[in-house]
Amino acid sequence: MSGVAVRDPALYPLARRLGLPMVDEGGTDEPELTLARRDDRLVLAGDPHRYGHPLAVDFVAGRAAHRRRFGGGRGQLVARACGLAKGVTPSVVDATAGLGRDAFVLASLGAEVLLVERVAAIFALLEDGLARALADPETREIAARMHLVHGDAGRELVTLVASREVAPEVIHLDPMFPHRDKSALVKKEMRLFRTLAGDDPDAPRLLEAALDVATHRVVVKRPRKAPPLEGPPPRHIIADKTSRYDLYVHRRLGA
Numbered sequence: 001m002s003g004v005a006v007r008d009p010a011l012y013p014l015a016r017r018l019g020l021p022m023v024d025e026g027g028t029d030e031p032e033l034t035l036a037r038r039d040d041r042l043v044l045a046g047d048p049h050r051y052g053h054p055l056a057v058d059f060v061a062g063r064a065a066h067r068r069r070f071g072g073g074r075g076q077l078v079a080r081a082c083g084l085a086k087g088v089t090p091s092v093v094d095a096t097a098g099l100g101r102d103a104f105v106l107a108s109l110g111a112e113v114l115l116v117e118r119v120a121a122i123f124a125l126l127e128d129g130l131a132r133a134l135a136d137p138e139t140r141e142i143a144a145r146m147h148l149v150h151g152d153a154g155r156e157l158v159t160l161v162a163s164r165e166v167a168p169e170v171i172h173l174d175p176m177f178p179h180r181d182k183s184a185l186v187k188k189e190m191r192l193f194r195t196l197a198g199d200d201p202d203a204p205r206l207l208e209a210a211l212d213v214a215t216h217r218v219v220v221k222r223p224r225k226a227p228p229l230e231g232p233p234p235r236h237i238i239a240d241k242t243s244r245y246d247l248y249v250h251r252r253l254g255a
């Protein structure tokens with residue numbers, strides 16, 4: 001068994017572009033997870049007993065749509081952490097894009113967001129979700145504020161950020177953290193995600209890179225009781241019932 005691979009020849013061009021392995025029918029090296037097209041979406045699927053439902057990025061329906069309508073606007077923790085306020089809409093780099101949920105909230109509140117994701121299969125899901133969001137009149141405007149790049153933000157943040165002309169005022173980090181949520185469904189989704197992304201042990205290097213590049217602040221999402229990332233201590237901490245943000249501030253936003 002190996003990590004993630006592509007079996008459908010129609011997806012080979014995508015696999016080649018992103019450097020994902022391709023499996024021929026009857027191949028002996030059976031992948032743990034496959035990237036496949038189901039209906040109109042790209043999904044990552046594995047053994048359902050182990051990994052639950054296939055994973056896809058969907059900004060149009062489901063949780064994203066609900067959060068877009070009833071999410072709590074600028075009062076949401078991620079928005080407060082990134083400093084979104086009346087008349088203040090900073091440019092954000094989400095350097096740990098994942099499934100793009102935090103980035104989508106920020107973009108739906110008006111922020112231009114550069115999403116950086118290093119894991120090829122997760123990047124592929126994001127790219128697909130974003131394309132569908134751009135094609136839907138309900139989400140088009142929001143998706144147009146989301147700009148996606150494939151790369152490792154800990155190693156090449158300066159270059160990745162240079163792909164946009166806007167200076168990164170805020171850098172948002174949400175590295176993986178072991179065993180965040182214990183509900184069975186989330187556990188299966190997290191298992192799938194963790195098989196791909198690992199535990200992000202290099203997060204302190206990412207914080208260092210972000211502190212060098214952000215013009216105004218770096219914000220790090222952490223589980224409520226976790227220690228801060230190794231490095232300089234945060235200047236402020238804000239929290240709600242489930243998570244916490246550590247804020248590293250260079251300058252006041254809007255100033």
Ligand SMILES: C[S@@+](CC[C@H](N)C(=O)[O-])C[C@H]1O[C@@H](n2cnc3c(N)ncnc32)[C@H](O)[C@@H]1O
Pocket residue numbers: 095096097098099100101102103116117118119122151152153154155174175176177197200206
């Ligand atoms: C916990 S998830 C982020 C979830 C995301 N905030 C969301 O709302 O969907 C962490 C993600 O960051 C990515 N990541 C971690 N370190 C990275 C780095 N140095 N550069 C780019 N992506 C990174 C991981 O591959 C993983 O997809």
